[in-house]
Amino acid sequence: MPNRPPQPPITVEMNDLVLPAYTNRYNALFGGKLMEMIDKAAAMCAIRYCHEHVVTASVEAIDFHTPIKANFLVHICAKTIYVGRSSMMIKVIVWSENPNNGERTHCCTSFVTMVAIDTKGKPQPVPPLRVTTPQEQQDWKTAEHIRQAALDRRSREKQYENSSR
Numbered sequence: 001m002p003n004r005p006p007q008p009p010i011t012v013e014m015n016d017l018v019l020p021a022y023t024n025r026y027n028a029l030f031g032g033k034l035m036e037m038i039d040k041a042a043a044m045c046a047i048r049y050c051h052e053h054v055v056t057a058s059v060e061a062i063d064f065h066t067p068i069k070a071n072f073l074v075h076i077c078a079k080t081i082y083v084g085r086s087s088m089m090i091k092v093i094v095w096s097e098n099p100n101n102g103e104r105t106h107c108c109t110s111f112v113t114m115v116a117i118d119t120k121g122k123p124q125p126v127p128p129l130r131v132t133t134p135q136e137q138q139d140w141k142t143a144e145h146i147r148q149a150a151l152d153r154r155s156r157e158k159q160y161e162n163s164s165r
């Protein structure tokens with residue numbers, strides 16, 4: 001595919017309702033269900049950015065700060081913050097929303113790396129990201145730190161696997 005021109009960041013917003021079937025015994029949303037929502041929002045954001053098929057390559061650590069109660073709303077905002085050759089880092093912010101007054105509480109922030117692939121599962125180039133505002137520049141720097149830390153972690157894990165064979 002010919003080189004494509006730089007694209008502005010894409011933002012995807014997703015809303016859901018915490019049905020009782022998705023809650024644990026403490027009447028709060030299962031962590032795994034929230035991770036599914038995060039993955040889905042990140043995938044939609046990446047697909048809208050590059051218009052290719054994408055797979056999840058990695059999700060950086062997620063800290064759940066507050067539980068999301070049954071019958072509360074989940075509001076998710078996903079944004080492309082960094083783009084490599086075939087990978088896109090998506091920042092996903094999750095809020096729980098009180099249905100009685102619309103008050104939102106930050107629940108967690110996650111960084112998901114999606115990779116564009118062709119029909120054989122081979123990584124595909126994506127358009128460069130056009131970064132203009134100070135916030136976008138800050139997000140890009142944050143993503144570079146996260147990417148480097150993940151590369152270091154993977155290299156340590158590889159060394160450990162090789163040494164424990």
Ligand SMILES: CC(C)(COP(=O)(O)OP(=O)(O)OC[C@H]1O[C@@H](n2cnc3c(N)ncnc32)[C@H](O)[C@@H]1OP(=O)(O)O)[C@@H](O)C(=O)NCCC(=O)NCCS
Nearest residue numbers: 055056057058083084085086087088113115117121123150
């Ligand atoms: C992600 C995947 C396509 C990468 O393929 P690969 O042959 O290792 O490709 P490369 O080493 O050339 O890496 C391609 C890009 O992915 C990035 N990447 C690869 N593994 C990564 C990881 N674990 N975390 C973050 N980024 C990763 C590379 O940095 C590279 O980015 P760039 O093109 O922007 O520089 C491949 O490992 C894969 O298909 N994984 C399974 C994905 C999947 O099934 N997800 C759902 C799990 S149920």
